[in-house]
Structures are given as C-alpha cells and as structure tokens.
Amino acid sequence: xxxxxxxxxxxxxxxxxxxxxxxxxxxxxxxxxxxxxxxxxxxxxxxxxxxxxxxxxxxxxxxxxxxxxxxxxxxxxxxxxxxxxxxxxxxxxxxxxxxxxxxxxxxxxxxxxxxxxxxxxxxxxxxxxxxxxxxxxxxxxxxxxxxxxxxxxxxxxxxxxxxxxxxxxxxxxxxxxxxxxxxxxxxxxxxxxxxxxxxxxxxxxxxxxxxxxxxxxxxxxxxxxxxxxxxxxxxxxxxxxxxxxxxxxxxxxxxxxxxxxxxxxxxxxxxxxxxxxxxxxxxxxxxxxxxxxxxxxxxxxxxxxxxx
Amino acid sequence: xxxxxxxxxxxxxxxxxxxxxxxxxxxxxxxxxxxxxxxxxxxxxxxxxxxxxxxxxxxxxxxxxxxxxxxxxxxxxxxxxxxxxxxxxxxxxxxxxxxxxxxxxxxxxxxxxxxxxxxxxxxxxxxxxxxxxxxxxxxxxxxxxxxxxxxxxxxxxxxxxxxxxxxxxxxxxxxxxxxxxxxxxxxxxxxxxxxxxxxxxxxxxxxxxxxxxxxxxxxxxxxxxxxxxxxxxxxxxxxxxxxxxxxxxxxxxxxxxxxxxxxxxxxxxxxxxxxxxxxxxxxxxxxxxxxxxxxxxxxxxxxxxxxxxxxxxxxxxxxxxxxxxxxxxxxxxxxxxxxxxxxxxxxxxxxxxxxxxxxxxxxxxxxxxxxxxxxxxxxxxxxxxxxxxxxxxxxxxxxxxxxxxxxxxxxxx
Numbered sequence: 001x002x003x004x005x006x007x008x009x010x011x012x013x014x015x016x017x018x019x020x021x022x023x024x025x026x027x028x029x030x031x032x033x034x035x036x037x038x039x040x041x042x043x044x045x046x047x048x049x050x051x052x053x054x055x056x057x058x059x060x061x062x063x064x065x066x067x068x069x070x071x072x073x074x075x076x077x078x079x080x081x082x083x084x085x086x087x088x089x090x091x092x093x094x095x096x097x098x099x100x101x102x103x104x105x106x107x108x109x110x111x112x113x114x115x116x117x118x119x120x121x122x123x124x125x126x127x128x129x130x131x132x133x134x135x136x137x138x139x140x141x142x143x144x145x146x147x148x149x150x151x152x153x154x155x156x157x158x159x160x161x162x163x164x165x166x167x168x169x170x171x172x173x174x175x176x177x178x179x180x181x182x183x184x185x186x187x188x189x190x191x192x193x194x195x196x197x198x199x200x201x202x203x204x205x206x207x208x209x210x211x212x213x214x215x216x217x218x219x220x221x222x223x224x225x226x227x228x229x230x231x232x233x234x235x236x237x238x239x240x241x242x243x244x245x246x247x248x249x250x251x252x253x254x255x256x257x258x259x260x261x262x263x264x265x266x267x268x269x270x271x272x273x274x275x276x277x278x279x280x281x282x283x284x285x286x287x288x289x290x291x292x293x294x295x296x297x298x299x300x301x302x303x304x305x306x307x308x
Numbered sequence: 309x310x311x312x313x314x315x316x317x318x319x320x321x322x323x324x325x326x327x328x329x330x331x332x333x334x335x336x337x338x339x340x341x342x343x344x345x346x347x348x349x350x351x352x353x354x355x356x357x358x359x360x361x362x363x364x365x366x367x368x369x370x371x372x373x374x375x376x377x378x379x380x381x382x383x384x385x386x387x388x389x390x391x392x393x394x395x396x397x398x399x400x401x402x403x404x405x406x407x408x409x410x411x412x413x414x415x416x417x418x419x420x421x422x423x424x425x426x427x428x429x430x431x432x433x434x435x436x437x438x439x440x441x442x443x444x445x446x447x448x449x450x451x452x453x454x455x456x457x458x459x460x461x462x463x464x465x466x467x468x469x470x471x472x473x474x475x476x477x478x479x480x481x482x483x484x485x486x487x488x489x490x491x492x493x494x495x496x497x498x499x500x501x502x503x504x505x506x507x508x509x510x511x512x513x514x515x516x517x518x519x520x521x522x523x524x525x526x527x528x529x530x531x532x533x534x535x536x537x538x539x540x541x542x543x544x545x546x547x548x549x550x551x552x553x554x555x556x557x558x559x560x561x562x563x564x565x566x567x568x569x570x571x572x573x574x575x576x577x578x579x580x581x582x583x584x585x586x587x588x589x590x591x592x593x594x595x596x597x598x599x600x601x602x603x604x605x606x607x608x609x610x611x612x613x614x615x616x617x618x619x620x621x622x623x624x625x626x627x628x629x630x631x632x633x634x635x636x637x638x639x640x641x642x643x644x645x646x647x648x649x650x651x652x653x654x655x656x657x658x659x660x661x662x663x664x665x666x667x668x669x670x671x672x673x674x675x676x677x678x679x680x681x682x683x684x685x686x687x688x689x690x691x692x693x694x695x696x697x698x699x700x701x702x703x704x705x706x707x708x709x710x711x712x713x714x715x716x717x718x719x720x721x
Binding site for chain 2: 124186189212220
C-alpha cells in the first residue's frame with residue numbers, strides 16, 4: 001500500500017507554488033516607491049504650467065488654469081503621502097483605504113497619460129514632442145501596473161502586467177531613441193553639460209582671447225562628440241527594446257542594463273543642468289526603476305523555481 | 309413716445325462716443341481691427357504681398373527686403389533709393405531677388421529675398437517690390453546709425469495665438485512708429501505662430517505684419533528670434549535664414565555703441581553656441597555702451613521653470629556684464645531685479661519681457677524672489693520700447709491702450 005502524502009508537506013508545496021506566481025510585497029513596495037518618487041517630480045514640475053494648463057489656456061484662461069495646476073500639485077502631495085502609508089499598512093483589497101489607494105493610482109495613470117498626449121498636441125509639428133506619448137509610456141505604465149497588481153494579484157494578471165511594463169519600458173526607450181537619433185538639442189546639452197561638469201568648462205575659465213580660441217575648439221569637439229554619440233545611443237536603445245520584447249524570453253541582463261542606462265540618463269539632467277534639477281531625475285525615476293523592477297521580479301521567479 | 313426719442317438719441321450718440329473713446333487708440337475697437345484686416349494685401353495672383361524688411365548683422369548698411377507671391381513668377385525685383393519730391397534720386401536702384409523658392413507645405417506660394425547692401429547709415433530708404441510687373445505700394449525704412457545718436461527699438465514676443473489681439477498690437481506698433489522718427493526697428497522674441505510647420509498660420513502672421521506699416525508707408529525692420537513653436541524650415545524661408553542654417557544666432561550692431569545678440573534657445577545652448585556667445589561678448593563688451601541679448605525661453609522665468617540654457621549662458625552674461633536680457637515664452641510682463649550669482653545684486657543683470665504680442669496672457673508667479681520689488685510683473689498684451697541714449701537707456705512697457713505698465717532706467721556700466 002503506497003504511503004499517503006504528508007498533509008504538511010503538501011501545504012508547503014502549495015504555498016511555494018502560490019509564491020511562485022504572487023509577487024512579493026517587497027517588490028510591489030519598490031514599484032510603489034518608484035511611482036511615489038515620479039509623482040513628487042510631477043508635483044515639483046507643476047511650479048510651471050502643465051501641458052493641460054497650456055492646452056486649456058486659450059479656452060479657459062488664467063487664473064482658472066493656474067488654480068487647476070495648483071490644485072493638482074496639492075493633490076499629488078497628499079496622494080503621495082497616502083500612497084506611502086497604504087504601502088506600509090497594506091490594507092485589505094476590499095477596505096475603504098485600498099479603494100482610495102486604487103483611486104489615487106488611477107488618477108496618477110490618467111494624469112501622466114494626459115500630460116504625455118497633451119505635450120504632443122500643444123506642440124504641433126514638433127518632432128521631439130511627437131515622441132512624448134511613447135517616451136512617457138513607462139510613466140503611465142508604472143502606476144497602472146501597481147494598480148492592477150494590487151487589485152488583481154492572480155497569476156495570469158501578473159504575466160499581463162509584466163508585459164504592460166515591458167511595453168512601457170520599450171515605449172520609453174523607443175521615444176528616447178528617436179530623439180537621440182534626431183539629435184534632440186537638449187540631449188546634446190545633456191552630454192556637453194555632463195562633460196563640462198567632470199572635465200571643466202573651458203568657456204567659463206577663459207580669460208584671454210587665446211583661451212577663448214582654445215575654448216571654441218574644445219566646445220566644438222564636445223558638441224561633435226555628443227552629436228556622434230547620440231545615433232549610437234539610439235541604436236543601442238532600439239536593440240535593447242527588441243531584446244526586451246522577445247516573446248517567451250526574460251533576459252535579466254537586458255533588464256539590468258536598461259535599468260543602469262535609464263538611471264544614468266535620468267541623472268544626467270542633474271549633472272548637466274545642476275543639482276536643483278532633482279525633479280527632472282524624480283520624474284524619470286521609472287526609466288531605470290521599472291527595468292530594475294522587472295529584473296528583481298524575474299530574479300525572484302528564478303529563485304522560487306529553484307527552491308521549489 | 310419719450311422712451312422712443314431717448315432710444316433714438318442713444319442710438320445716434322453711441323457711435324459718437326465710441327469714435328471719441330477710440331480716436332487715439334482705434335485698434336481697441338473690434339470693427340476697426342476687422343476693417344483693417346480686410347484691407348491687407350491678398351496673397352493671390354502674381355503680385356507681391358506680405359512685405360517685410362529684415363535686419364540681421366549690419367543694419368546701418370544692409371537690409372533684406374522680402375515678400376510673397378502666390379505664383380512662382382519669373383521676375384522679382386525691388387526698386388529702392390532715397391526719394392525727394394516723390395521721385396527716387398537718380399531713378400533709384402533696382403535689385404533682383406537673390407533668393408526665391410516655394411514655401412514648405414504651401415499651396416504654390418513663393419518667397420523672395422532681395423539682400424540690399426551699400427546703404428548709407430541713418431538714411432531713409434524708399435522701396436517698392438515688383439513681381440512680374442505688379443508693384444507694392446512705395447514704403448520706406450530708416451537704416452541704423454553709424455554714429456552715437458539716440459534711437460529706439462521695439463521688443464516683444466509670442467504672437468502665436470489670439471489673431472485679433474495680434475492685429476491690435478501690430479496697429480499699436482504702427483502708431484508708435486508713425487509718431488517717432490527715432491524708432492527704427494522691432495525685435496521679435498519668437499513664437500510667431502502655434503505650429504512652425506503650418507504655412508497657413510505663417511501666412512496669416514505675415515499678412516498681419518502689414519499692420520505694423522504706418523499710413524505713410526514706414527516699415528519697421530524686424531530682427532527675428534526663433535521660438536519653440538517656430539520649428540521647421542518655414543522660419544528660414546520667411547526670414548532668409550538669419551544667422552545661418554541650423555544656427556539662427558547672430559549679433560546685430562545697431563549702432564557703434566549698441567549691440568543686440570540674438571540667441572537660439574531651440575538648439576543646443578552649450579557647445580558651439582555657448583563658445584560663440586563667449587567670443588562675441590568678449591569682443592563686443594569693450595566696444596559698446598549697451599549690450600543686449602534676446603532669446604525665447606526665459607532663464608529667469610515668471611511662469612515656467614528656467615530654460616536649459618541658464619547653465620550655459622547666465623555665467624557669461626554676468627562675466628561680461630550684459631546690460632539687458634530680453635526673454636519671451638511665459639505670456640506675461642516681467643522685469644527681474646538685477647541678478648548676479650543667483651542673488652539680487654545691484655551690479656547684476658536685469659531680465660525683461662516674456663511675451664505679449666497677442667498670445668493669451670497668464671498670471672505671473674510674482675512670489676518668486678527675483679520678481680519682487682524693485683522688479684515687477686503684470687499680465688496684459690504689450691510691447692516694450694527701449695531708448696538707447698548716451699547717458700542712460702530707458703526701458704518701458706506699453707499696453708494696448710497706450711498706457712505705460714512699467715519703466716526702468718539703466719546707466720552705463
């Protein structure tokens with residue numbers, strides 16, 4: 001007579017199987033932090049007019065659009081605090097607190113999506129702004145993913161959300177890749193400004209006409225370097241996207257490299273333009289953060305598979 | 309019966325009151341603006357329209373006269389010269405347009421540029437453009453001085469939306485120009501239209517630019533700056549590629565003692581442009597009394613966040629003691645306190661402008677430290693007028709109704 005299975009071991013197996021598909025709270029909390037930091041960036045950016053403000057200015061006029069921006073800014077500050085608290089307390093799915101959490105994430109998704117679309121609409125004919133709906137994809141994919149993962153943490157949903165994030169990262173890299181390929185002026189300045197920070201700005205240190213002549217040569221060489229590096233960066237971005245979207249594949253190295261590259265390019269806003277541009281880094285935290293999230297998720301899946 | 313008489317009396321009185329109220333500022337009357345807009349030269353047939361005079365580098369001896377035709381045509385020329393008693397001295401000079409071509413995205417409209425050189429400084433030149441035998445009215449402009457005499461310039465930006473308001477500001481400029489022989493040019497700070505690639509929007513702007521021409525035919529030469537809404541090839545086709553293709557930055561020696569540096573905030577601010585700026589400031593500062601810079605995106609904004617050029621340009625402005633920086637883009641009126649090293653400093657640089665040539669106005673963020681008194685902010689359609697004198701430079705902001713919204717005096721450094 002075959003031995004009957006030990007009920008305790010069977011339960012452990014089920015738990016491990018469940019863990020394999022349900023995302024760990026720590027990883028989810030990391031995604032929550034990314035969304036939170038990103039929206040602190042959005043709030044700081046609202047010191048100037050938003051894309052919605054510019055879109056509505058003609059029809060609604062000021063002060064309506066300014067008041068609207070200010071209201072959104074205040075809402076984001078409160079909502080970020082609430083997101084942090086809900087992340088720590090982790091209320092149940094059917095509680096009022098969680099419903100508020102979902103509403104905030106829904107509104108955050110809507111805001112980041114609207115900004116991306118309107119940024120394109122209010123700048124008609126501008127090829128760089130035309131890439132914004134793709135370039136900002138990870139910004140609206142992140143809060144939507146967090147909402148879906150928290151509300152529906154089932155196995156099949158996690159896979160779908162993973163693809164949502166993959167497409168979000170892909171959109172952002174394609175958008176930025178196109179801007180790099182077309183030599184977006186602010187990208188050229190990111191490279192020149194960062195070089196000036198680490199190698200010194202010859203224009204500012206010049207005191208004589210001869211110094212200025214030398215500075216001109218150095219400045220020209222830095223501009224030439226930036227303009228020749230950007231198309232290579234663009235190609236890199238496109239290759240990374242292709243590898244990230246390979247069906248049935250989860251290449252962790254690619255996700256990790258995209259994370260590093262995403263953080264480097266986001267940080268370059270500060271290295272090029274000054275540390276007071278922290279909000280530009282905060283706004284782009286998901287550019288590197290979401291690939292890192294995917295890497296962590298894939299890593300945890302792998303380790304769970306091995307342990308089970 | 310009494311009411312009927314009273315109503316009739318009011319009906320007669322209303323136009324009289326409105327004529328009186330708008331007699332000095334007729335552009336405030338919507339009907340007047342509509343009538344003037346209907347009288348603009350149409351872009352049709354082979355005849356010239358949308359005429360303009362462009363200044364870039366040496367306006368005391370050079371100017372570009374540009375116009376539009378609805379057809380390619382075969383002969384496009386400008387007759388110009390000094391006139392007395394209604395006739396050109398010596399019959400005038402005739403110059404064929406050196407550059408003609410189809411406007412990008414247009415339906416067969418063509419641009420023509422005649423680059424005139426060898427002009428006499430501080431001289432009124434009359435001109436008429438001619439395309440395939442059809443002539444424009446005779447107009448005139450005054451070349452920039454080659455001596456240290458006093459003169460005035462108008463500045464302004466953001467005419468991109470608010471077509472009627474744009475027409476009103478243009479009529480205001482024509483009025484200021486008509487009454488002032490010393491007013492010689494107008495520097496536009498960019499964002500002429502919403503979409504730089506839309507010919508129809510540019511065409512409306514160009515036609516409305518005719519409203520800046522006075523009744524006597526005086527044209528204010530335009531010194532153009534590229535704004536963030538002016539992307540695409542049309543800007544270069546309309547203004548004859550000021551400062552060179554892909555650059556659009558240059559400096560204008562308006563007189564031996566006044567230089568205006570026009571920068572392009574829509575291309576890389578660092579690298580080549582920054583180095584050029586350093587060299588130009590180094591070269592000009594010892595020579596001129598009044599050194600100004602104009603660019604579109606503000607580095608000390610009254611509404612938005614600082615432009616990316618701040619890191620690259622501001623240390624140079626401060627190092628070479630720029631006298632005035634003129635900015636646009638925010639859709640307000642502003643004048644900062646003098647700024648040096650991120651602080652209020654009496655030796656610092658004053659930044660003015662932000663654009664009000666027709667675009668809907670915003671409410672400035674007047675709580676920013678650099679906009680506090682003695683700085684100022686406001687919100688109204690406006691144009692700025694600067695008087696360049698030997699002892700001082702007078703800056704003022706003029707509103708649509710002709711009232712002064714701000715004034716400030718600058719003294720030589």
